[in-house]
Amino acid sequence: MSVTHEVAAILLVEDDAATRHAIATYLGGHAHDVVEAGDAASAMGAWEARRPDLIVLDLGLPDEDGLVVIRHIRREATTPILVLSARDREADKVAALDLGADDYVTKPFGMAELRARIDALLRRAAGPAADASGVVRVGDLSVDFGRRLVAVRERPVHLTPREYEVLKVLVMHAGRLVTHGRLLRAVWGTAYSQEAHYVHVYVSQIRRKLEAADDAGTLSGLIVAEPGVGYRIALL
Numbered sequence: 001m002s003v004t005h006e007v008a009a010i011l012l013v014e015d016d017a018a019t020r021h022a023i024a025t026y027l028g029g030h031a032h033d034v035v036e037a038g039d040a041a042s043a044m045g046a047w048e049a050r051r052p053d054l055i056v057l058d059l060g061l062p063d064e065d066g067l068v069v070i071r072h073i074r075r076e077a078t079t080p081i082l083v084l085s086a087r088d089r090e091a092d093k094v095a096a097l098d099l100g101a102d103d104y105v106t107k108p109f110g111m112a113e114l115r116a117r118i119d120a121l122l123r124r125a126a127g128p129a130a131d132a133s134g135v136v137r138v139g140d141l142s143v144d145f146g147r148r149l150v151a152v153r154e155r156p157v158h159l160t161p162r163e164y165e166v167l168k169v170l171v172m173h174a175g176r177l178v179t180h181g182r183l184l185r186a187v188w189g190t191a192y193s194q195e196a197h198y199v200h201v202y203v204s205q206i207r208r209k210l211e212a213a214d215d216a217g218t219l220s221g222l223i224v225a226e227p228g229v230g231y232r233i234a235l236l
């Protein structure tokens with residue numbers, strides 16, 4: 001879990017030179033090794049040459065859509081991708097996440113916010129940490145993937161098989177944003193990828209059951225909704 005204290009190689013893809021320079025300077029000053037690219041072609045070249053630990057990717061690039069870069073990288077690797085998206089391009093952002101980007105920040109953003117998102121992705125790059133018996137813990141929640149058991153501070157939470165599957169996908173991506181489409185495809189299958197209301201119903205059932213078991217209230221902020229986009233498990 002100490003990866004954030006080591007130097008991470010970050011590929012920064014942004015065509016606006018001033019923005020790119022500001023981000024590179026900031027991240028460089030926080031012990032990251034930044035490789036810069038100003039268009040999709042050089043981004044993919046740098047990806048092949050350097051295999052960075054994380055990619056920060058602007059979607060509006062001069063030669064090709066940033067989505068092309070995501071598709072290219074996801075064919076080969078699960079390297080975390082953080083998307084920089086413009087406020088008026090909601091559909092692009094969702095498309096990027098659906099293709100496998102892990103999170104986004106909306107322009108204009110603060111450098112501290114950007115860094116916090118990057119650090120969270122680097123922490124989670126290896127997937128959620130399971131203990132020796134295969135149990136994953138997020139705050140006071142524990143999920144035993146082998147035995148399909150969910151508990152809050154050792155108090156069992158009885159989920160239906162489908163509720164369990166929804167929680168499992170979210171926990172496996174803890175700290176990352178999972179779109180409604182990705183959840184639907186993972187739990188219900190590709191034919192249901194437009195039925196976002198299924199996800200809302202199941203998430204509210206899961207929240208209710210966790211709440212009932214969570215007498216200390218430590219898990220109230222566990223499942224965070226990103227309206228119109230998806231859900232994420234907060235790293236408590």
Ligand code: CA
Pocket residue numbers: 014015016058059060061
């Ligand atoms: Ca741009």
